[in-house]
Amino acid sequence: MKEITRVVKAYEDAINQNRIVGSQCTSCQDISVPPRPLCKNCGSSEIEITTIEGAGTLLTWTVIHIAPPSHLERVPYILGIVELKNNQKLTGIVELEEGINPDFGMELIADFEEGQEGASRLRWRSRI
Amino acid sequence: MIAGYGHTKFGDLGRVTSRELVVAATIEALEMTNLNRNQIDSIYLGMLSPDIFEHQMHAAPGIPDYLGLNHTPSTRIEAACASGGLSVLHGIMAVASGFHDVVLSVGAEKMTNLPTSHTTEALAMCADDIYEVASGITFPGAFAMMARAHEHKYGTNAEMRASVAVKNHKHALDNELAQFRKELTIEKAMNSLMIADPLTLYDCSPITDGAAAVIIVPWEDRADYEGIRVKVKSFSQASDTMSLHDRNDLTGFMTTKVAARKAFDRASLQPKDIDFLEVHDCFTIAEIMAIEDMGFFEKGKGGQVTLDGETARDGHLPVNASGGLKAKGHPIGATGVSQIVEVAKQLSGNAESRQLNDVQYGMTQNLGGSGSTIVCHILERGD
Ligand SMILES: [Zn+2]
Numbered sequence: 001m002k003e004i005t006r007v008v009k010a011y012e013d014a015i016n017q018n019r020i021v022g023s024q025c026t027s028c029q030d031i032s033v034p035p036r037p038l039c040k041n042c043g044s045s046e047i048e049i050t051t052i053e054g055a056g057t058l059l060t061w062t063v064i065h066i067a068p069p070s071h072l073e074r075v076p077y078i079l080g081i082v083e084l085k086n087n088q089k090l091t092g093i094v095e096l097e098e099g100i101n102p103d104f105g106m107e108l109i110a111d112f113e114e115g116q117e118g119a120s121r122l123r124w125r126s127r128i
Numbered sequence: 129m130i131a132g133y134g135h136t137k138f139g140d141l142g143r144v145t146s147r148e149l150v151v152a153a154t155i156e157a158l159e160m161t162n163l164n165r166n167q168i169d170s171i172y173l174g175m176l177s178p179d180i181f182e183h184q185m186h187a188a189p190g191i192p193d194y195l196g197l198n199h200t201p202s203t204r205i206e207a208a209c210a211s212g213g214l215s216v217l218h219g220i221m222a223v224a225s226g227f228h229d230v231v232l233s234v235g236a237e238k239m240t241n242l243p244t245s246h247t248t249e250a251l252a253m254c255a256d257d258i259y260e261v262a263s264g265i266t267f268p269g270a271f272a273m274m275a276r277a278h279e280h281k282y283g284t285n286a287e288m289r290a291s292v293a294v295k296n297h298k299h300a301l302d303n304e305l306a307q308f309r310k311e312l313t314i315e316k317a318m319n320s321l322m323i324a325d326p327l328t329l330y331d332c333s334p335i336t337d338g339a340a341a342v343i344i345v346p347w348e349d350r351a352d353y354e355g356i357r358v359k360v361k362s363f364s365q366a367s368d369t370m371s372l373h374d375r376n377d378l379t380g381f382m383t384t385k386v387a388a389r390k391a392f393d394r395a396s397l398q399p400k401d402i403d404f405l406e407v408h409d410c411f412t413i414a415e416i417m418a419i420e421d422m423g424f425f426e427k428g429k430g431g432q433v434t435l436d437g438e439t440a441r442d443g444h445l446p447v448n449a450s451g452g453l454k455a456k457g458h459p460i461g462a463t464g465v466s467q468i469v470e471v472a473k474q475l476s477g478n479a480e481s482r483q484l485n486d487v488q489y490g491m492t493q494n495l496g497g498s499g500s501t502i503v504c505h506i507l508e509r510g511d
Contacts, residue, residue, distance in 0.1 A: 008258055011258075012258075034258070034259055059277070059378065060273045060274070060277040060280070060378055061273060061276065062268075062269045062273050062276065062324045062325055062326075062327075063322075063324065063325035064264065064266055064268075064324050065321075065322050065323055065324065065325070066245070066248060066266065066268065066323050066324070067245070067248070067264065067266060068245060068246075068248050068252050068266060069245050069246065069249055070249070070264075071264045072245060074264065076325075079263065079264055079265060079269050079273070080273070081273060081372065081373045081378065089373035089374065090259070090373055091259060091263045091265055091371065091372065091373045092263045093263060093264055104280055120262040120263065120264070122263070
């Protein structure tokens with residue numbers, strides 16, 4: 001029996017500990033964020049969970065005005081795609097200080113909201 | 129080939145179930161042919177979510193049940209907004225394999241039962257639940273991020289996006305089955321309610337009830353069937369990552385490029401051979417990206433050519449003469465089948481006041497999720 005590689009649990013557990021993790025292939029060293037059970041580059045199932053620096057740049061964004069019930073109290077909120085240092089990307093809520101507007105290539109750092117669970121804890125804030 | 133089609137009115141249809149909508153579309157399709165309902169060998173039902181919208185799982189047997197058929201196999205196919213196109217594709221494969229002679233491919237959705245925010249939530253479930261939905265993504269939000277990336281790279285602005293909506297609303301004036309039959313101006317579209325910046329209300333397709341059906345039979349046996357003769361020239365399907373952020377390019381869909389290329393290759397045709405398109409304009413930017421990614425216009429020019437009228441019904445490549453998802457309406461599971469119905473109407477000369485002249489080949493592009501599934505078909509006018 002092949003062992004189950006639990007990458008989602010690894011990601012969620014890490015976020016709950018204020019960290020972002022990815023998977024790193026032990027044969028070709030390729031990194032995936034979020035982590036994947038098989039290497040995106042070579043297909044190997046030999047991967048290790050590795051902590052990624054919580055910093056990146058803003059690739060694109062929207063401001064959500066009509067939200068699902070889980071996010072109704074937040075509207076309007078900025079949702080963006082953030083490119084990490086290793087060219088991996090994540091989707092997340094971007095929270096900027098009053099007077100700061102989102103911009104292409106804006107430098108962001110990861111933050112983690114209290115009282116939330118899993119991926120929904122992750123926030124991106126501007127590097128001050 | 130497509131031997132018959134049926135299509136309900138699209139819109140808020142009140143208290144009615146998707147089963148009843150499917151029956152109406154199916155009876156209309158059968159009545160175009162010399163077939164009776166007992167000759168249907170198998171049914172493919174494209175539906176996103178009877179579970180959420182109607183509190184009904186296992187919806188597929190409900191179709192032969194309401195059609196009064198004895199034990200006819202019926203299978204639900206779910207591929208987000210591409211469910212309908214995929215039900216047609218599987219119907220074609222079942223006939224092409226020789227296993228079945230008469231297949232009913234039908235799509236339906238009854239969406240107006242729920243409050244808007246719950247419908248928004250249900251549709252967002254087509255995105256990646258772990259990495260997108262938990263982060264607060266919505267369907268308009270995903271396309272808004274692509275619209276912003278497209279504008280940044282190619283200059284596709286709000287006026288160009290609005291021109292897609294204005295064109296499709298104008299086309300729908302001649303489609304009595306369309307949800308919206310009123311003209312729209314660029315100004316009104318651009319100044320409507322902000323949904324997900326930069327997309328406004330008129331950049332988005334509506335919430336719709338409706339059903340559409342086609343009867344598929346072998347082309348070789350066409351002499352045995354009355355009805356229309358619209359030949360299936362080719363079909364194709366492609367998948368991509370669940371999450372939008374896992375793609376290299378946020379200004380288009382690789383799935384559209386791959387599926388369109390496969391459809392052209394299998395048909396031994398090129399974009400210049402195609403006379404008109406029905407593409408998946410769930411959002412205005414989606415139509416712009418589709419006509420670029422399918423190879424009809426240079427990447428980045430889709431907005432400008434739409435603004436210039438090249439894709440209007442009287443332009444050199446009519447796109448969404450039916451009114452598209454934007455104005456005809458977008459009952460999720462029905463949409464991909466509705467596209468096939470429109471192409472079949474045009475190729476059989478049955479499109480009435482919106483009939484295009486001298487058309488031989490029509491092509492569809494049906495999109496699921498944030499382009500994670502694409503289904504394309506090329507149909508040809510029969511003899
Ligand atoms: Zn590897």
